[in-house]
Amino acid sequence: MPPADNQLPPPDIPNAPLKAAGLLLVTLLAIVAFVLFVMQARGVFQPTQRLLLVAESAEGVAVGSTLTFSGFAIGRVVRIELGDDGKAHLHIEVPVADARWLRTSSVFTLERGVVGGASLRAFSGLLEDPPLPDGARRDVLSGDASAGIPQLVASIQQLVINLERLTAEQSTLSSTLENLQKFSGALNGRHGALNALLGSEKNARQVIEALERANALLTKADARLFGRDGLMDKAELSVGELAQLLGEARNALKKADAILGNVNEASSDLDMLRNEVEATLRRVTALTEQLNQKWPFARERELKLP
Incomplete structure (x- = not known):
C-alpha cells in the first residue's frame, strides 16, 4: 500500500546498526559480569x-x-x-x-x-x-x-490401652474408687471413723461399750487408790508408822552405843588395876628376897602371903 500523504517518513538515525550492536554488546557484557559476580560470590573460582x-x-x-x-x-x-x-x-x-x-x-x-x-x-x-x-x-x-516417631506412637497407643483398662467398669481402679466411696460414706455415718475402720456399726458399738467399761473400772480404781481411806492414805499411814519405828530403833542403837562405850571404859580400868597388882606383886617379891637376905637363920625362906 502506498504511504498516505499525511504520514511523515521515519527519522533517519545515523549509524543505527552500529549503535544497536553496541547496545547489544553492553547488555551481553552486563549479563556476563553479573554471572561472573554470582559465580565469584558462590566461590566457583576459589580453590x-x-x-x-x-x-x-x-x-x-x-x-x-x-x-x-x-x-x-x-x-x-x-x-x-x-x-x-x-x-x-x-x-x-x-x-x-x-x-x-x-x-x-x-x-x-x-x-x-x-x-x-x-x-x-x-x-x-x-x-x-x-x-x-x-x-x-x-x-x-x-x-x-x-x-523415634513410630516408637512414640506405639508408646502412646499402649498408654491409651492402659488408660482404657484403668477406666473400665471391672478394673481395679473402679473397685478402689467404689471402696473409697463406701469408706467416705461410713465416715459420714453414726460412729464416724470408728465405724469406717471396724467395718460395721455393731463392731463400733462393742468397742464403745468396752471403752465405757474400761472407763468405769478406771474410775473405781481411782477411787480405791486416791479416794478417802483409800490405798494411798493407808500407805501414807504405814509409811508414818515405819518412820516412827525407825526413829525408835535409832534411839535404841544410840543407847547401845553408850553402853558399849561404858564397857570399853571399864575394860580400860581393869587393865590399869591389873598392871598395878602386878607391880605390887613384883615389889612384894623383891621385899621378900631382901628379908631372906637379912634373916639368914630362918630355915624356911619361903614367905606365904595371906
Missing part, C-alpha cells in the same frame, strides 16, 4: 578440596546442600551417588580457605529433623591436630529425630 562422606542413607540430602561448621557454611554437596558398599557417597567441595577448620579428628554428622531437610555438620574438637587431606573419606554419624 577447593574434595571430601567424601559416607552415610547409611542420603534421604533429605540434595546437591547443593551445605556442610556447616559452628553454624557457618564451609562446603557444599556437588554429587550424590550410591557406592558399591550399598551406602550413600556424598561428594563435597570445601574451599581451601575454610578447609583449615577440618582436622583428621573431625566428626561429621547427618541430622534429620521432623520438619525440613537434613543438615550436614562438622565438629573439630582439637584444632591442633593435622589438617584433613584432600580427597579424604569419612563416615557420617546419622541422627534421625523422626526415627
Whole structure:
C-alpha cells in the first residue's frame, strides 16, 4: 500500500546498526559480569578440596546442600551417588580457605529433623591436630529425630490401652474408687471413723461399750487408790508408822552405843588395876628376897602371903 500523504517518513538515525550492536554488546557484557559476580560470590573460582562422606542413607540430602561448621557454611554437596558398599557417597567441595577448620579428628554428622531437610555438620574438637587431606573419606554419624516417631506412637497407643483398662467398669481402679466411696460414706455415718475402720456399726458399738467399761473400772480404781481411806492414805499411814519405828530403833542403837562405850571404859580400868597388882606383886617379891637376905637363920625362906 502506498504511504498516505499525511504520514511523515521515519527519522533517519545515523549509524543505527552500529549503535544497536553496541547496545547489544553492553547488555551481553552486563549479563556476563553479573554471572561472573554470582559465580565469584558462590566461590566457583576459589580453590577447593574434595571430601567424601559416607552415610547409611542420603534421604533429605540434595546437591547443593551445605556442610556447616559452628553454624557457618564451609562446603557444599556437588554429587550424590550410591557406592558399591550399598551406602550413600556424598561428594563435597570445601574451599581451601575454610578447609583449615577440618582436622583428621573431625566428626561429621547427618541430622534429620521432623520438619525440613537434613543438615550436614562438622565438629573439630582439637584444632591442633593435622589438617584433613584432600580427597579424604569419612563416615557420617546419622541422627534421625523422626526415627523415634513410630516408637512414640506405639508408646502412646499402649498408654491409651492402659488408660482404657484403668477406666473400665471391672478394673481395679473402679473397685478402689467404689471402696473409697463406701469408706467416705461410713465416715459420714453414726460412729464416724470408728465405724469406717471396724467395718460395721455393731463392731463400733462393742468397742464403745468396752471403752465405757474400761472407763468405769478406771474410775473405781481411782477411787480405791486416791479416794478417802483409800490405798494411798493407808500407805501414807504405814509409811508414818515405819518412820516412827525407825526413829525408835535409832534411839535404841544410840543407847547401845553408850553402853558399849561404858564397857570399853571399864575394860580400860581393869587393865590399869591389873598392871598395878602386878607391880605390887613384883615389889612384894623383891621385899621378900631382901628379908631372906637379912634373916639368914630362918630355915624356911619361903614367905606365904595371906
